[in-house]
Amino acid sequence: MVEPLLTTRGLSRGFGALKACDGVDIDIRAGEIHALIGPNGAGKSTFVKLVSGEIAPDSGSIHLLGKPVGTLPMTARAGMGMARSFQVSALAPSMTGLEHVVLALLQHRGGVFHFFRPIARDTGLKARAEEILARVGMLDRATIPVAGLSHGERRQLEIAIALALEPRVLLLDEPMAGMGAEGSARLAALLNELRGDMGILLIEHDMETVFALADRISVMVGGQIVATGNAGEIRSNATVQSAYLGDAP
Ligand SMILES: Nc1ncnc2c1ncn2[C@@H]1O[C@H](COP(=O)(O)OP(=O)(O)O)[C@@H](O)[C@H]1O
Ligand SMILES: [Mg+2]
Incomplete structure (x- = not known):
């Protein structure tokens, strides 16, 4: 088994x-x-x-x-x-969904690879973040700060962040x-x-x-x-x- x-x-x-x-x-x-x-x-x-x-x-x-x-x-x-979502939201109100997911991707990669390229030039990172946001139905809300998202949208974003860790x-x-x-x-x-x-x-x-x-x-x-x-x-x-x-x- x-x-x-x-x-x-x-x-x-x-x-x-x-x-x-x-x-x-x-x-x-x-x-x-x-x-x-x-x-x-x-x-x-x-x-x-x-x-x-x-x-x-x-x-x-x-x-x-x-x-x-x-x-x-x-x-x-x-x-x-291992990744989790929280019953009580742990998001930063002034940051956008895209920023949250990019950070999560960086955190994940940081633990696995060594990066020598500046983050700003890593267009692949942004594309990957957008792909994950699309998967949870949040692409059209990607650049809105968390403070402007509904409760349900915040939950969807939390799942996107969890998925960025490729759990x-x-x-x-x-x-x-x-x-x-x-x-x-x-x-x-x-x-x-x-x-x-x-x-x-x-x-x-x-x-x-x-x-x-x-x-x-x-x-x-x-x-x-x-x-x-x-x-x-x-x-x-x-x-x-x-x-x-x-x-x-
Ligand atoms: N930090 C804590 N301090 C004291 N009691 C707690 C704490 N966290 C949970 N509990 C108690 O433990 C029990 C289980 O809580 P919890 O795991 O939140 O249940 P559930 O998620 O199934 O509703 C409850 O009686 C709750 O009041
Ligand atoms: Mg509970």
Whole structure:
């Protein structure tokens, strides 16, 4: 069997007495969209923060492409092929989308190559940034400062920045939150298209979107994974129904 791109085993993190993540085992396989669902406060965002390196685990392991990364800083994990979008935006208001993506491309290349050419003469860089912005449907908004973009457009830009890092594993924490129906549909189509190139962890509360997009779904309740399976298995899982789906509005 092909080794998963990302593996966590026994991943745990508490806040005081609260076990936000409690022994989480998840595999993200190449080419899959793996949805992580669960009620508010289940620990989904904490899991993404642990995997990306924003916060440190109390115990457990994280392997990226077979290598242990649990103690590496965020930038090192990013350099090894992990990218994420943030549930709360981390963009610079005065910078344009194009500038953000060019910077992300430079950051990515800087970790891999040595460049001796002045950046301004690198027309390939701008073209590549525009290609990525077009992919997320943001090319016509590329030169507008972030302050002038809608919430949904900022989310799309964040995904463009993540794609500039050419990730093997993409972590998306509620990327559709605050997007209109049109933006959500466009993003769903983009994720569908990206699926073959990388492994995607998708946290999303809209079950219709999850069941339509996800190859596999893990259900988190109270910091623990209570079930993992495909859409059919999750729909018919009794534990999931009583613990989560049954409570959904
Ligand atoms: N920095 C923190 N300090 C204290 N408690 C936190 C912190 N971050 C998250 N929590 C708590 O951990 C639990 C899981 O939160 P979170 O991972 O954000 O859940 P989800 O993303 O599934 O809604 C919640 O009870 C939340 O209040
Ligand atoms: Mg969350």
